[in-house]
Amino acid sequence: MSITVAAEPSPFRLVDGKAALLVVDMQRDFLLPGGFGESLGNDVTRLGDIVAPLVGLVAAARAAGIPVIHTREGHRPDLSDCPPAKLNRGVPEKRIGDVGRYGRILIRGEYGHDIIDEVAPLPGELVIDKPGKGAFYRTNLEGTLLAAGITQLLVTGVTTEVCVHTTVREANDRGFECLVVSDCVGSYFPEFQRVGLEMIKAQGGILGWVSDSVTLAAAIKTKTLSTATTSALSCARPRRFQGAE
Numbered sequence: 041m042s043i044t045v046a047a048e049p050s051p052f053r054l055v056d057g058k059a060a061l062l063v064v065d066m067q068r069d070f071l072l073p074g075g076f077g078e079s080l081g082n083d084v085t086r087l088g089d090i091v092a093p094l095v096g097l098v099a100a101a102r103a104a105g106i107p108v109i110h111t112r113e114g115h116r117p118d119l120s121d122c123p124p125a126k127l128n129r130g131v132p133e134k135r136i137g138d139v140g141r142y143g144r145i146l147i148r149g150e151y152g153h154d155i156i157d158e159v160a161p162l163p164g165e166l167v168i169d170k171p172g173k174g175a176f177y178r179t180n181l182e183g184t185l186l187a188a189g190i191t192q193l194l195v196t197g198v199t200t201e202v203c204v205h206t207t208v209r210e211a212n213d214r215g216f217e218c219l220v221v222s223d224c225v226g227s228y229f230p231e232f233q234r235v236g237l238e239m240i241k242a243q244g245g246i247l248g249w250v251s252d253s254v255t256l257a258a259a260i261k262t263k264t265l266s267t268a269t270t271s272a273l274s275c276a277r278p279r280r281f282q283g284a285e
């Protein structure tokens with residue numbers, strides 16, 4: 041059984057039991073003032089626009105039995121998984137590991153590293169901790185998806201041109217079909233948002249498909265999807281995958 045979702049460059053066939061909603065890095069460090077995003081010189085208020093549509097889409101996915109998978113970019117407190125090339129980027133006074141308004145910037149376990157309350161993971165939803173921009177780099181995401189029979193990713197989160205794009209490119213090369221939800225991905229730069237979405241769907245969908253949350257939520261509400269994948273990806277407590285040694 042499948043649902044057809046209006047999308048560009050062509051309709052997306054969402055297959056029952058094969059899709060997961062991926063929520064990329066909706067962390068306080070990227071969305072609130074005083075975190076990593078701001079330390080890089082960005083106006084973080086721009087990302088707030090995606091919160092309301094994303095809340096609605098997450099609710100629709102949960103109601104339809106589509107598993108919701110969250111990612112968080114961040115590093116160990118000793119920074120052993122943060123390459124110097126990444127550490128030394130940005131404004132010298134405020135870098136990864138330095139103390140910001142919400143704790144040490146982009147460090148696991150800190151308040152700023154965690155996901156904003158509005159889209160907080162429910163108990164049992166997968167949380168992938170990743171040291172890089174892509175969700176597949178030094179994580180167990182690929183194996184977990186394959187084990188659960190997931191082949192399609194409905195991609196949301198921040199930022200469009202960095203972690204969302206990197207993750208979509210990684211997923212695309214691994215054979216996953218990606219539908220990027222235009223009003224549920226956000227960028228600090230309006231032009232990167234526009235071009236980032238165009239790049240996904242150009243050339244006949246070279247990296248994937250693009251739709252919007254209203255269209256996608258309406259489509260998935262038309263059917264009650266199988267709960268098989270939900271249970272395959274659920275456990276008693278949230279699972280957190282660290283980057284590999």
Ligand code: TIU
Nearest residue numbers: 065113198199202203204
């Ligand atoms: N700087 C920027 O746009 N993004 C990141 O550093 N990480 C993510 O996109 N999550």
